[in-house]
Amino acid sequence: LPKEKAWGIPIYLYQHFWYRLDFLPSIISFLKHFQPKHDDVFITSFPKSGTTWLKALAFATMKRSCFIPSQDNHPLLHSNPHTLVPFIDLEFYNDPNNVNPDLSIFSEPRLFATHIPFPSLSSPILNSNCKIIYICRNPFDSFISYWHFYNNISSRKGTLEEAFERYCEGIHPFGPFWNHHLGYWKASKEKPNKVLFLKYEDLKENPNFELKRMAHFLDCPFSEEEENSGVIDSIIELCSFGKMKKLEANNSGKTMLKIDHKHFFRKGESGDWVNYISPDMAEKLFKVMEEKYSRSGLSF
Numbered sequence: 001l002p003k004e005k006a007w008g009i010p011i012y013l014y015q016h017f018w019y020r021l022d023f024l025p026s027i028i029s030f031l032k033h034f035q036p037k038h039d040d041v042f043i044t045s046f047p048k049s050g051t052t053w054l055k056a057l058a059f060a061t062m063k064r065s066c067f068i069p070s071q072d073n074h075p076l077l078h079s080n081p082h083t084l085v086p087f088i089d090l091e092f093y094n095d096p097n098n099v100n101p102d103l104s105i106f107s108e109p110r111l112f113a114t115h116i117p118f119p120s121l122s123s124p125i126l127n128s129n130c131k132i133i134y135i136c137r138n139p140f141d142s143f144i145s146y147w148h149f150y151n152n153i154s155s156r157k158g159t160l161e162e163a164f165e166r167y168c169e170g171i172h173p174f175g176p177f178w179n180h181h182l183g184y185w186k187a188s189k190e191k192p193n194k195v196l197f198l199k200y201e202d203l204k205e206n207p208n209f210e211l212k213r214m215a216h217f218l219d220c221p222f223s224e225e226e227e228n229s230g231v232i233d234s235i236i237e238l239c240s241f242g243k244m245k246k247l248e249a250n251n252s253g254k255t256m257l258k259i260d261h262k263h264f265f266r267k268g269e270s271g272d273w274v275n276y277i278s279p280d281m282a283e284k285l286f287k288v289m290e291e292k293y294s295r296s297g298l299s300f
């Protein structure tokens with residue numbers, strides 16, 4: 001496989017996207033062996049796009065008949081979103097043979113996540129009735145979010161400028177970011193009942209509207225009664241950055257990959273990149289975006 005280095009780690013090109021070699025066998029195994037159920041839902045994203053937030057919002061929305069969002073016993077108050085909505089390929093990574101993880105603990109409708117790009121998803125996933133919700137974020141903010149995340153979880157050295165150069169060339173785990181975005185973007189246009197495309201920035205700006213859109217897409221729209229009794233507002237509040245960042249469950253413990261839960265909650269804002277990226281660097285990424293997204297209808 002073609003090999004490069006990004007963020008101090010070797011990454012390999014598989015089906016036109018870059019992957020860390022240690023994860024690739026389990027990703028391929030997941031794509032080969034995973035059998036979806038008709039009502040599975042997948043949260044998909046390019047890393048650092050708000051996956052954790054969308055996991056929480058989708059969980060709270062889909063499971064609201066079992067767990068009332070305003071009550072003290074809600075699972076999101078006591079468990080990290082990555083525990084409740086696991087990355088499905090990591091379940092295969094953790095299985096000793098990478099083939100048959102025990103998924104029986106996840107109640108139906110099951111909710112999983114993955115960073116795998118759309119063109120690589122397996123036919124059973126694409127051809128079944130299961131649904132996919134994608135969260136997309138401004139490439140500048142995803143990059144800066146990754147930069148902080150990487151500094152927190154790794155002791156490897158490297159400058160922001162070097163990482164930025166690589167990022168602009170598309171050399172980044174699950175990159176190129178533009179093809180990741182565009183794969184799901186096009187799929188959402190071609191199959192609107194199968195793929196819902198959300199943007200981090202829209203969720204920040206108008207969470208009520210976006211949440212209703214998501215519930216409708218998931219075939220569990222909010223009733224007028226739910227709307228009037230504040231269910232939507234409770235979900236938004238429960239999953240808000242301020243609330244989630246303070247919870248003990250998100251300040252202690254680690255993910256399956258031994259990453260502290262707290263590293264998934266940093267600033268939670270749009271536009272923080274201006275504090276880190278120089279005008280010259282910004283010009284470069286703007287040019288890449290202009291070229292890659294031209295005529296796609298996707299803009300930031």
Ligand code: A3P
Nearest residue numbers: 048049050051052053145240241265266267268
């Ligand atoms: P920042 O580093 O810009 O703060 P992912 O979940 O895909 O790893 O993305 C992490 C980014 O989402 C981080 O961005 C994190 O702070 C932000 N985030 C996590 N929970 C959030 C929430 N409830 N609301 C808004 N942003 C959130």
